[in-house]
Amino acid sequence: MTESNGSGPDDGTTQAGAAHIETPQAGAVPRAAPRGGGPRDGAPGGEAVPDWEKRFRAPRVSLPDWAEDAPDRALFSSNATGTYELYAWDRATGEQRQVTDRPNGTTDGTLTPDGEWIWWFDDKDGDEFGIWRRQPFAGAPGGRGPAGPGASGDEPAAPGLEPSYPAGLALGRDGRTAVVGRSTDEDGSTIHLVREGEKPVEIYRHRESAGVGDLSHDGTLIAIEHTEHGDAMHSALRVLRPDGSTVAELDDTRGGKEELGLEVLGFAPVDGDTRLLVGHQRRGRWEPLVWDVATGEETELVLDLPGDVGAEWYPDGSALLVVHGFEARSELWRYDLASGALERVPTPRGSVSGATARPDGTVEYLWSSSAEPSSVRSTTGAVVLDPPGMKSPGSVPVEDVWVEGPGGRIHALVQRPAGTTGPLPTVFDIHGGPTWHDSDSFAAGPAAWVDHGYAVVRVNYRGSTGYGREWTDALKHRVGLIELEDIAAVREWAVSSGLADPERLVLTGGSWGGYLTLLGLGVQPEAWTLGIAVVPVADYVTAYHDEMEALKAMDRTLLGGTPEEVPERFAASSPLTYVDDVKAPVYISAGVNDPRCPIRQVENYVDRLAARGAVHEVYRYDAGHGSLVVDERIKQVRLELDFADRHLPRR
Structure with a gap:
């Protein structure tokens, strides 16, 4: 249940790589706009394309990922062909080349530090179970076109490793070494050291979930995140040598309600430097610390910024690029490690969904707001990547609403058609995760509802990130029910304030949001006029038995055991338990x-x-946890809009 956040579409919809519990995933991709024409600004036969559809069709790009020792070589993802794929970009020459070409799209990839190879993950039709492949940065012979699986220039990157779910990847600067994390039901979590021309060597194995954090600059240290203590929401850290022996441990878990999580943010980018940048929750929120794994010294960086604080290294290791998230928006700062000086990196008001410091000291970042589509910008003032073809229309700004709820103040984001007051037909669009949050960022899905006359309310319920550890961890054991309490409080505000028409209320969401939709229709049957659930959890017990092992671990953490150990909790949290109480029409x-x-x-x-005999419709499609194909996403949104139009009362 984890939703990918870096390299997929930024249309505000569920996407491949997401899970039924969503957390940001480390890794890979983004960079420039491909050459060639984008989708036409019109439909077949000359029919005009509506704005809501243009937002999906307009070419967009992710933040370029650049090779550490060859910074002019970059990798990015784009939907320019109508499917999200990976592209290589030589920034020195401007040449761009499509790297992958698969029916269901590709977004998970990265460059080796020397810039010679592109690694990308090859699964089957979105099932997330597969192998890493690689191809030369220059591509197949002649350097033209996507090599494609099995073609000349494209090969298994880690021969000898069987297909698995990915659990992190770190690539060595020598161009021939990799640390590959894997997850399977049979083996649990394993980590292998892979050297070109040699058999992979297993250096870690455990039944609980674990993954690769980073490989030190000189390749002598490997940082992993693990949950051997059994709490999949709060990782501990271990640093290994390439032979698998342990160098150091950092574990903030304390048992019970006081367990704290850690995350690997990256080794210092300097040879022989044993400093590891770590995220911690010791003061009730995410903050950075520098841990010298050789000496054990820990330096907590106390920054006077409210909300969550993350960071990554500047390329010379002298400073940190700080990403500060607070109340659904984010901004950037530069922190000088020697002086402790904190300097604002100017960005517009909105959300930064990715940022990187370049060797020349400039910062490039992917920015958007609810009103303005995403763009890759630089602190030089330039737009780094400007995709050709159709430009995405904007949307309306978001309004901030704070509602008193049973567990504290709830932050909701509201959009309504320009010039309207209410009461309006209103869509409660519930985010996935649950460890995620809605933000003031551009999202084509909510904008489509606004274009059709709906108000849209997005709720950062308990379980959401960005409001402190206590808020995120609040939903244990009463999973789903706590989130619905917060959604109900915001619903009451929306109706009493005059925004929402109580007879025309739509509950919808994807992934965990789809789960909360089905659960809400059964637990709160009088509250909702209809429900639209996208890739949902519908039967929690069966979902547990069929899902990937890492998600089983997360469910055991959330619910306190397996369905056999705590059957009453699974029953209380399963939409299937309440299906006979559902009154509203349901679309899935x-x-x-x-x-x-x-x-x-x-x-x-x-x-x-x-x-x-309940009113319902089901749409099944040939992909995984969402789709990376633009036409498919448009089809899905059109079906959702049509279902609401047919089943909501007229006014």
Whole structure:
């Protein structure tokens, strides 16, 4: 249940790489706009394309990922062909080349530090189970076109490793060494050292979830995140040598409610430097510290910034690029490690979804707001990548609303059609995760509802990130029910304030948001006029047994055990338990290859609806946890809009 955040589409919709519990994933991609024409600004036969559809079709790019020792070589993802794929970009010459070309798209990839190779993850039709492949940065012979699996110039990157779910990747500066994290039901979590021309060597194995954090600049130290203590929400850290022996441990877990998590932010980018940048929660929020793994010295960086604080190294290791998130918006700062000086890196008001410091000291970042589409910008003032073709229309700004709830003040983001007051038909668009949050960033899905006359409310319920550790960790054991309490409080505000028409309320969401949609329709049957659930958890017990092992670990953490150990908690949190209480029409869409919210548990729920004769529609598509194909996403949104139009009362 983890939602990818770096390299997929930024249309505000569920995407491949997401899970039924979503957390940001480290790793890989982004960079420039491909050459060639984008989608035409019109439909077949000359029919005009509506703005809501243009927002999906308009070419967009991710933040370019650049090779550490060859900074002119970069990798990015783009939807320019109608499917999100990876592109190589030679910044010195301006040449861009499509790297991957698969029916269901590709966004998970990275460059070796020397810039010679591109690694990308090859799964089957979005099921997230596969192998790493690689191809030369210059491509197949002649350097033209995507090599494609099995073609000349494209090869398995780690021969000898069987297909698995990915669990982190770190590439050595020598161009021939990699640390590969894997997850399977049979083996649990394993980490292998892979050297070109040699058999992979297993250096770590455990039944609980674990993954690769980083490889030191000189390749002598490997940082991993693990949950051997059994709490999949709060990782501990271990540093290994390439032979698998332990160098150092850092573990903030204390048992019970006081368990604290750690995350690897990266080794210092200097040979022989044993400093590891770490994220910690010791003061109730995410903050950075520098841990010297050789001496054990820990230096907590106390920054006078409210909210969560993350960081990454500047290329020379002298400073940190600080990413500060607070109340659904984010900004950048430069922190000088020698002087302790904190200097603002100017960015517009909105959200920075990725940032990187370049060797020349400039910073490039991917920015958007609810009103303005994403763009890759530089502190020089330039737009780094400007995709050709159709430009995405903007949308309306977001309004901040604070509502008193049973667990504290709840932050909600509201958009409404320009010039309207209310009461309006209103969509409660619930984010996935649950460890995620909605932000003041551009999202094509909510904008489509606004274009059709709806107000859109997005709720950062308990379980969301960005409001402190206590808020994020609040939902244990009463999973789903706590989130719905917060959503209900915001619903009451929306109706009493005159914004929302109580007879035209839509509950919708993707992934965990789809789960909360189905659960809400059963637990709060009088509150909602209809529900639209995208890639949802529908039958929690069956979902547990069919999902990938890492998500089983997360569910055991959230619910306190397996379905056999705590059956009453799984029953209380499962939409299937309340299906006979559902009164509203229900629309469900699901990927038949989804490893996070598997299709069998969705079918169980649908069968119960059908047996009751309940009003429902189901759309199944050939992909995993969402789609990276633009036409498919547009089709899905069109079906959702049509379902609401047919089933909401007219005014």
